[in-house]
Amino acid sequence: MDTFIQLTVAGLSNGAILALAALGFVLIYKASGVINFAQGQFLLIGAYVVWALTVDAGLHWALAVAGAIGVAIVLGLLVERVILRPLVGEPTISVIMVTIGLAQVLGALVQIIWGTEPRAFPEFIPDDVVTVGGARMGENRLWALGLVVLALVVFAVFFQRSRYGIAMRAVADDQQAALTMGISVRRTFALAWALAGVSAVVGGILIANLIGVSGEVSNIGLLVFPVVIVGGLDSVPGAVVGGAIIGLLTAYTGGYLGGGLDAVIPYVALVAILLVKPYGLFGEVRIERV
Amino acid sequence: MATTTGVYHTSYRADLALRHTRLEYVRLALALAVVAALPFYASPFWLHVLDQIGIAVIGAIGLNILVGYTGQISLGQGGFLAVGAYSAGVVATKSDLSPLVGVLVAVLVTAVVGAFFGLPALRLKGLYLAIATLASQQIIVWLIVHWDFLTGGVDAIVLEPATVFGWTPTGDFDWYWVIVGFAALATITATNLFRTGVGRAFVAIRDHDIAAEVIGLDPARYKVLAFAVSSAFVGLAGALTAYWTQILTWERFTLDVSILYLAMIIVGGLGSVAGSIYGAAFMIAIPAYLDQLSLRVSAESILATDLPAIKLLIFGLTIVLFLVFEPRGLARIWQRAKDYLRLWPFRY
Amino acid sequence: MKLRIGAVALVLALTLVAGAQSRSTAPAIKIGAIFDRSGATSDVGVPYSDGVLAYIASVNSKGGVKGRKIQLLSQDTGYNVARSEAFYQQLRTSGIVAISGWATADTEAFKARVAADRLPYVSASYAESVANPSDTPYNFFIAPSYSQQMRIALKWISRQNPGQQVKVAVCYSDSPFGRSPLEDGKRYIESKRLPMSYDTQCAMRPGGTDFTAQLTRIRDSDYIIVQNTSAPASTLAKDAARLGMRARIVLLNWAADELFVTLAGAARAGAVGIQPFGTTALKVPGLKAPTQWLQSHGGGSIHRKGIHYVQGWYTTAVLIAAIRRVVAQNEDVNGPNIKTALETMPAIGTGGVTASIKFSKSYHAGQRGSRIFQVTRGRFRQIAPLTTP
16 A cells, blocks of 8 residues: 555656646647647756756856746747748648757757756755655655646636636637637737746756756657647646646556556557547547538 | 640550650659669768668658658658568578568568558547657557567667578678669559559548548548558568668667658658658768768867767758748759749749 | 758858868877767766777877877767667778777677677677677677676675575666676576575666656665666665665666766765776876876866766777787787787786776676775765675
């Protein structure tokens, strides 16, 4: 039973980090229908910028995080304007490939600017051990869980009550109609990418806190796919639930079965969901019209 | 029939012909002559690169059939190459059968596996299909790494040199002819495929699958068939990789390889066999050239110290720039060049 | 259109930059080198490759080998076999006489090729499978093999607990490198009839961010032997500490270094390291040369750079020593002669950094034993002298 609790707690906290990483992804898809294969690299850049500002430039961590958020927003806006705008209307494969190409470019730039040596992440998130119901975990995991819940609440309110949130939902539903209602589609896209940048910085910080600042931070980008497919590509609560499910599955497999199976189980889950409920648990079912 | 006012056809046969004008035949002959002469003039390094390009051409044609002609997005190319390569590898190491049998087995096995992984395509489209194929890629690689008894797991499978009818191709020069032979076979097969009803069905499904269904095409059948045919080509490429490199490790078949092949057909031109060839050549020659360059610059220059990052950067930039400025790829650029010369001094 | 012209211009500019090359009049001796500076093992690959480059530079600064400079043809292949293979194809037609290799996967993949091409391959991979000249005549490595290190670790564990039953688990990178010593560890326990249970299910996914699940399975272990590089090992140590596990962590050579100490934070305390190359804090004369070179060439302190720098330095030193021997005997500098020199030359001292390094015609691993260290008060300190299993 002890093991079960420990694994559950570990799984949920990992899932929380996955959910934060996936959040940016969902936001972009929800607003503009674009799949961002470069999400992992956004996390990477967030982590590196915070590290650079804290360690290299010696700023206080709060300033560094603010700075990184600023950089992420600018990056998001740039990407949307320069790369995705020209591809409006192009087939899905082209949009997918352009974000893949972008991922390579960003990864390469990070390598060129900061090198590949792994570095310790500045310790401003406390790492003390906390016992929850018999299971032990680091305090930074608790922070991750807290941040996810906060994000969930904030975004729920945003999409239900705020003008910009409702505008985003309108644009996601039908761009033409939104335009006729006077909603600036361009600004909505820009906002979505900016918000995605913010969540990427937070996700990147949490991951780098666990494994150090190195190219490995972007690997979580691939795990985002099982999360959003299980949860639903355009659903924020879906990302959270998806993250929890994938986190728990990985933990239970690694803990009870071992042998490296935990590396492949997210993808098996992905295929399973696609065959049973293709739009995910919370995703909006797309009805194809001729 | 080419006249001063344009090209006209007076029979169906002429309409379906692969080449219509004398100029096109001359160009084809020239291209073949260059292909035949290249290995005699290429340095050992570039000969090796040419062999790589030849195999990639076969794989790229296969992927283009699926993605470019039938509109089914696939991120699982690396996995299918692995299936082909390891099938051939297992045949080669665990039996005494001729390499030709190994190639045949690889083609068939990969086609079946491809058809299986194509089943999600019946329910999924576009993006969801892309992600499903991404998952299949990761799962296939994981199976290869962990299915020790069959594949040697994380260790490499080492093949003996292949001998067919008493002849053993040794070295890149011999292999060039084998590879180019298979590549020519693949090119002709693919081109002819799209002159048949099956090929037209594929294109119909890409353009508008609901309309295709309405006029009587069974999308399920043709989608699965597209996966199978495409995977057959990829299986051939995988088998050739196995026999040519003689060393099989799973790292040759990761997601990066899938992305590379997608880049080849996008840069080359979706829905074009010639585009696949241009794209394959382009995406392999450029990194090879950078490798050569890095050995000649001083060790302090950024090219030498950050070579992998630079290669990655240029790879990513190539994809992004092509998609933003010329989404229809090198084939379109070549077409525009030909049109320009043909129509000059008129603009269109 | 403009951007595309710009991209072409960039490539052309790079080509022009390439025009600046130095020419040497004496026939240089060419050595190939495969590095990992950006891939999965770059955490240790970067200092190692810097050490290789540094040693070559220091040899050339003193006039090379009897007036002949050493020219290193190197490339970062990011721990990717396909890229290493492509580079190898390039190398073998470039006139090299030896190769400084890196990854276990590459070394395994090339072992037949280098034998056919007759190129001595001195690798940073210490997999036992390439130590046997009857299988792999042209492969060499200067440290005790991973299996040997595993045996040393198991021997140390059994010495700490004479006669008592202990639970040993191995956590390893899910790769050829990681799996290399697993079987041999099992065989050692059986052959010495050690009272140990031996669990090998803790596979560490490359790129994994959290090993809590794997550790939960082996929660009541007494010892965890880690066969991985320092960055993932440090994550493992932190996860184990967080779970409150009592297991003592025993790191094999690629994890037992300064980077582990830095990244693991408080979890480093008490970790044991089987490190044939010692630490940069050892007071041995052999550390002087690499320390001074690093300092005078803007690399900073050797303590920050880490022991793998010294590892790369001395690995290359052994290869160059063999080349010197060939030149001194007035023989052609080619692969087979270097191989013979490596096998027949007298033991090479490294000024106390390692045990003396000696190959033979029947065993191509340069050492059989290792010192053992433990992290106390923030640093690895020696707790046992040279130990052989």
